[in-house]
Amino acid sequence: MAMSFEEFRTSLISADLRAALGVQLTDLEAQQVADDPASAQSWYAYWLSTQPTTPPPPAYDGPPPAYAAAPGVSAQDGAPAGPPVYPGYASAPEGRPGTKKRVGLWVALSVLGALLLIAVIVVIFAFATARHWTKTDVPEQPETFRSEEYETGRVDVTMDDVNPCSVNQDWTDCTNLMVATYTAACVDVELTEAATLLCAEYSTAIDEMKALDGDGYYVATLGSSGSLHQTPEIDTRQVSNEDYEPAVTHEAVCYLEFIGECE
Numbered sequence: 001m002a003m004s005f006e007e008f009r010t011s012l013i014s015a016d017l018r019a020a021l022g023v024q025l026t027d028l029e030a031q032q033v034a035d036d037p038a039s040a041q042s043w044y045a046y047w048l049s050t051q052p053t054t055p056p057p058p059a060y061d062g063p064p065p066a067y068a069a070a071p072g073v074s075a076q077d078g079a080p081a082g083p084p085v086y087p088g089y090a091s092a093p094e095g096r097p098g099t100k101k102r103v104g105l106w107v108a109l110s111v112l113g114a115l116l117l118i119a120v121i122v123v124i125f126a127f128a129t130a131r132h133w134t135k136t137d138v139p140e141q142p143e144t145f146r147s148e149e150y151e152t153g154r155v156d157v158t159m160d161d162v163n164p165c166s167v168n169q170d171w172t173d174c175t176n177l178m179v180a181t182y183t184a185a186c187v188d189v190e191l192t193e194a195a196t197l198l199c200a201e202y203s204t205a206i207d208e209m210k211a212l213d214g215d216g217y218y219v220a221t222l223g224s225s226g227s228l229h230q231t232p233e234i235d236t237r238q239v240s241n242e243d244y245e246p247a248v249t250h251e252a253v254c255y256l257e258f259i260g261e262c263e
Helices: 005-012 015-021 026-034 037-049 103-126 171-186 193-212
Strands: 133-139 145-159 229-241 248-255
Touching: 005 037, 026 037, 037 103, 103 133, 103 248, 145 193, 171 193, 171 229
Parallel strands: none
Antiparallel strands: 133 248, 145 229
């Protein structure tokens, strides 16, 4: 009759009984199994599975085999017959029942969860502290200028040495010639500063001649007044070459001071 579960459980505590049963456990492991009904039940089921269920066949008195099989090799076909069993030794069970819960799985899951949490925190921190700045791809090209001459719209007046009058000419006729010269050069135009002074002096000379005019007066000698000539004022100015090019930029983002576009 097979040993009951309670007898098996009690036998685990004794090293001698445990050895007789063929259970390979240390005293500490045996005590832990005995204290845990589930583990003890697993070991009991395993032990029952190792017990023979049918009586062994009668011994065969035939002639001995031509050769002796090596330990662990079948004498019939030379195939391995399983590990040899020596006195006082019992093979350890292949599926040894665990005495502890699957702590390793929970540890692995805990580590994985912690890593995922750290990754999420790092990503949130990176976005929260991201630095946005303007990156220059192509520098600005400043505008350049060139010099050119142009007419300012004002006129300059010069006087030569040729007097508009002549000797023995009627005084009034001479005065009228000077007025015509003055009008052509100095009237209805914007004068330069130098031209304004010259025209003013010429006008004063005309006024003096008008004051000296009389019947029968004629020009005895020519004065210092000459003929007036008008020329446009020329100046120099800076003109743009129309070559200004603005800088080419784009908005850049730097994460954690080393990811993305960082200065």
